[in-house]
Amino acid sequence: MGNASSMLTQYDIEEVQEHCSYLFSQQEIVALYERFCQLDRNAKGFISADEFLSIPEFSLNPLSQRLLKMIDGLNFKDFVAFLSAFSPKAFLQQKIELIFRVYDIDGNGRVTFKDLLEVLRDLTGSFMSEEQREQVLSHLLEESGYTRDASLVLDDFIKILGKSDMKMEVEVPVD
Template structure:
């Protein structure tokens, strides 16, 4: 699987399915592999942030735009956060990343993905500041900083936490576990 010019074997497909907890069918994995090979323009077996930014669908995505201008790697956090997670992934890791968006992913898998987005330094804890940064990225200029802080403080208090709480994955499970969290994409099968 390291060489993207080779074809996937049945063993490779089953190994990737196992790695992503069977969130994708074998046919979907083959389609994802073809897309991965298209992204891996230099044939290294890994995709870079730059290669991912070459996806036309991503280029027109609102998250890749800042003030109406297409982002590059010098632009703000919302794009950098996801690109950091994608940069340097091999095929198996790429599918595991996408598996959080599968309709077959469990709520826990989706919450684990969200936790990784918030835990930008990877220390296993999310602070008020981490959450405020994501909220700032999502709300832009539509909400003032004091309003963001007030909303976030209220949400935390509703869940039994304070501004000084350090949240772990289990805390995210508690907060998001009863929501109707829906984040799904369809993998086109050729």
């Protein structure tokens, strides 16, 4: 797959499909590749933070800086693997794992009250006071059986969010 300007072969498409657990059809892989090539303006074979920020929906996302840490420098195969969590065919656990990675700011495998507070701060901006944020999070944790001092791991996230009807999907337009 090397150079982003080269064409995908059938083998490449199948390899990417396998890498993303067949959550995208071959047509969707081709459409994603076309979009990847548009974003990879210098045909380097990966997308930089600046190129991701050229997507208006991405740059306007309050969590974009947090997401950039996860996706800066992705090659096409890893780009599709990242997006696979947004596939309608993705399992809820895959979606929760992605959310956990977003909340796990320092990448230590644990989400603390401070981590949750930072994410809520990013999401609410000036619409909530710090005191309101702390109250909301304390209440949410308490309802889920945790305290402010808890350090949540992925299994805790799965327990808390696993019963939700989460809609985290992106439609891939196919010609």
